[in-house]
Amino acid sequence: MKRITLIFIGSLFFALGSMGQSTIPAIDKSPLDMSTYPVNYPLLKIQDKAQEPIAARILYSRPVKNNRVIFGDLVDYNKVWRFGANENTEIEFFKDVTINKIKIKKGKYSIFAIPAQDKWTIIINKDLNSWGSFKYELSKDVVRVDVPVQVTTEIAEAFFIYFEKAKDGFAINAGWDNIKITLPISM
Amino acid sequence: MNRSLTRLSVFFTLFILSCTTVAKKENTADASIDSITNSTNPYVKMDQSPLDLSWCPANYPIEKMKGNDSLKLIAKLTYSRPHKKGRALFGESKDNLCAYNVPWRLGANEATEIQFFENVNIAGQNILKGTYVLYCIPHADRWTIIFNSNLSTWGLHINESKDVFKTDIPVTKQEPPIEDFTMLFEDTPTGANLIMAWDNVKSVLPIIFSKGK
Numbered sequence: 001m002k003r004i005t006l007i008f009i010g011s012l013f014f015a016l017g018s019m020g021q022s023t024i025p026a027i028d029k030s031p032l033d034m035s036t037y038p039v040n041y042p043l044l045k046i047q048d049k050a051q052e053p054i055a056a057r058i059l060y061s062r063p064v065k066n067n068r069v070i071f072g073d074l075v076d077y078n079k080v081w082r083f084g085a086n087e088n089t090e091i092e093f094f095k096d097v098t099i100n101k102i103k104i105k106k107g108k109y110s111i112f113a114i115p116a117q118d119k120w121t122i123i124i125n126k127d128l129n130s131w132g133s134f135k136y137e138l139s140k141d142v143v144r145v146d147v148p149v150q151v152t153t154e155i156a157e158a159f160f161i162y163f164e165k166a167k168d169g170f171a172i173n174a175g176w177d178n179i180k181i182t183l184p185i186s187m
Numbered sequence: 188m189n190r191s192l193t194r195l196s197v198f199f200t201l202f203i204l205s206c207t208t209v210a211k212k213e214n215t216a217d218a219s220i221d222s223i224t225n226s227t228n229p230y231v232k233m234d235q236s237p238l239d240l241s242w243c244p245a246n247y248p249i250e251k252m253k254g255n256d257s258l259k260l261i262a263k264l265t266y267s268r269p270h271k272k273g274r275a276l277f278g279e280s281k282d283n284l285c286a287y288n289v290p291w292r293l294g295a296n297e298a299t300e301i302q303f304f305e306n307v308n309i310a311g312q313n314i315l316k317g318t319y320v321l322y323c324i325p326h327a328d329r330w331t332i333i334f335n336s337n338l339s340t341w342g343l344h345i346n347e348s349k350d351v352f353k354t355d356i357p358v359t360k361q362e363p364p365i366e367d368f369t370m371l372f373e374d375t376p377t378g379a380n381l382i383m384a385w386d387n388v389k390s391v392l393p394i395i396f397s398k399g400k
Contacts, residue, residue, distance in 0.1 A: 023371070023373075024365060024369050024371075024384070025241075025369065025371060027239075027268060027367050028237065028239060031233065031234065031237030031238065031239070032237060032238035032239055032240060032265075033233075033234060033237070033238055034296075035231070036339070041339060042296075042297045042340050042341040043341050045339070045340050054339045057339065059238070059240075059265065062233065087240060094339075129242075129247065129248055129260055129263065130248050130251060130252065131248035131249045131252040134252050135251075135252055152229075156228050156230055157228055158228055160228055160230045160231040161231070162230055162231050175230070180230075
């Protein structure tokens with residue numbers, strides 16, 4: 001019995017040995033990513049090819065579909081969603097902009113969304129450096145705007161956000177699975 | 188005879204169990220990086236060297252969500268995490284990915300940025316709150332850590348005329364070696380250490396600030 005105990009302890013140490021790097025954070029399953037407007041601004045900047053100054057930058061985490069049903073299941077309809085994963089998504093405006101006729105001062109904001117079957121409500125909010133939408137506060141909203149849902153034929157395995165040039169400014173495109181939305185922003 | 192057989196079988200079961208636990212763990216780690224970076228996306232491809240955040244204090248947003256109101260946010264670090272993938276990283280040769288005496292972006296892709304939410308002290312120098320690009324010049328025995336004010340840029344072609352502060356810190360051995368470049372904050376009695384580690388190299392930047400709320 002004593003020997004078995006010793007062997008058991010030995011095996012336990014062996015298994016624990018594989019956890020030696022426990023303080024070192026692993027690569028995130030929903031990795032963070034960055035989008036800028038102008039598109040690829042940091043790369044253009046070092047090549048002296050940027051034709052206009054940076055207007056906006058988004059930091060967002062990219063959850064992966066992994067065979068799951070996304071909207072209406074993993075992400076509930078009609079509930080505030082963090083528009084990503086992990087820390088809630090943040091946008092920095094480097095100049096004042098207008099969304100849905102509401103003027104937004106330059107600075108950093110969080111973005112949330114309330115997905116529904118036919119439309120998403122996009123929320124720009126003042127809370128920063130937070131996790132998810134668990135402590136979301138309506139009183140910190142800056143603007144809410146409804147945008148229609150586009151159903152796409154191509155499937156995006158990971159949640160995505162990208163900017164593109166648009167009338168009077170630029171637009172945020174975001175989506176996951178077979179759903180995509182576009183949020184126009186004017187400068 | 189029966190008893191020793193039981194002992195043997197218990198030993199082997201435990202041994203095999205512990206082996207498969209280790210193997211499983213490593214396999215899923217590798218598989219998840221590849222499946223993430225190779226996953227289909229018609230709009231924005233996943234990055235080979237994904238971006239990550241480190242918070243000082245560690246995991247600040249999660250702690251805040253849990254209701255830990257005593258924590259004061261000091262710093263937020265945004266950096267990309269390249270993988271070693273069998274390459275020679277730190278060394279004398281120009282072929283090394285992070286060659287000695289050549290500025291290195293402390294990450295990948297966009298320049299690494301650190302935001303301080305209050306003034307801190309590093310190597311006797313007062314660093315004003317705000318956002319800085321962080322890069323380093325690796326040497327065999329030390330790293331020169333440099334704060335730069337040219338924000339929202341790519342990590343290459345650093346504009347040295349925008350350097351605002353530099354300090355040398357010693358290099359120690361990272362054991363066991365690390366596959367993915369890692370930066371994290373660890374609490375100290377006088378503030379926090381910014382730990383930077385990749386492969387078998389580790390350096391520590393002590394940051395001093397007041398702990399009171």
